[in-house]
């Protein structure tokens with residue numbers, strides 16, 4: 001590593017001495033004063049990433065994610081040395097949302113919306129947005145802006161969930177702001193810096209820096225303004241011209257040229273998924289998403305799906321801070337997601353493509369829906385579940401039942417388990433809490449296994465809600 005950098009520095013020196021003077025005029029970027037440490041950036045970013053991944057459905061497609069990651073790695077490797085922070089861990093994930101947006105968090109986590117990949121006309125345009133985002137991270141704009149006492153605002157689409165903020169308090173206090181996603185609405189000065197550094201990164205990585213400017217045009221044309229990328233990254237007046245001017249001062253590294261066929265293949269693949277939900281729809285659904293990688297609750301392997309039958313003895317659990325009591329087979333264990341609780345036998349859960357997957361078991365959760373009518377609220381929940389499970393289908397109507405003595409609806413859905421590829425039956429039972437939120441139980445087992453019916457019935461009957 002050391003040798004390689006020395007060599008690059010040497011080559012750069014030689015190159016500069018033989019290049020025309022204009023090359024030397026590429027804009028220099030100075031770091032802003034920052035009272036936070038690099039470790040603070042990392043810590044903040046981790047917290048925010050965990051929050052983000054519980055609020056946004058990640059696209060579970062290893063090919064798409066791997067592709068975005070490969071473009072991202074290429075850009076990160078091209079960050080000018082002055083702005084490299086070896087401690088930062090850049091990684092790239094795709095959010096299954098239609099809005100043309102992307103965001104990066106301090107220290108490196110980055111999320112690209114599916115809508116952004118679909119809107120870009122070329123890989124270079126997509127890379128342009130990513131290079132811009134990487135620049136905010138590399139320049140530590142989040143904590144620099146906080147140093148000035150300016151506040152973090154919350155990501156456009158998910159606004160309203162909470163609003164807390166880096167401004168005055170120390171980083172430690174951020175941990176107490178559970179539902180916030182810390183995203184900056186950057187000042188135009190920072191935007192220009194991210195555009196300039198972004199163009200340098202583009203050129204170093206072998207992309208035409210003008211594609212960064214082109215992408216801003218594409219975003220404007222496709223309506224990424226209100227609530228989208230341009231509201232989080234407000235345009236300096238002459239953004240397009242400014243980037244193009246800088247581009248003329250840069251030499252594109254042509255040794256790493258890449259063709260656009262892979263980008264075309266990825267776009268084609270995304271079209272096969274149908275329409276992604278908007279951030280607003282995701283927010284309205286109130287659905288929380290598993291963050292298996294962060295909670296550390298999941299074995300890092302796909303579930304085998306081979307499990308023991310439910311024990312006939314039961315064990316009581318208090319969940320949701322004692323708000324709900326439930327009794328489950330004693331050979332099942334409790335697994336906590338962000339906002340739902342699973343009870344599963346050994347072998348029935350694990351990670352697949354970075355996501356928590358369950359083959360057998362029961363889970364409980366609370367959903368914020370916009371509907372007071374139980375059936376409509378349930379339908380809303382089903383729609384949001386379907387966003388993360390492409391094969392989920394309703395396979396019957398609603399039946400009335402009771403849960404904890406209150407009116408409840410029972411419906412059966414079918415699904416193909418991602419990890420095992422086997423068809424599974426998903427029973428959903430919903431009822432309403434006093435505050436209007438929807439409380440639900442989900443029971444999952446493969447379609448050809450009938451040995452779980454009794455256990456599911458017993459669990460449903462055992463539910464006691466104290467709200």
Ligand SMILES: [Zn+2]
Pocket residue numbers: 132136186190191194232233234
């Ligand atoms: Zn920006």
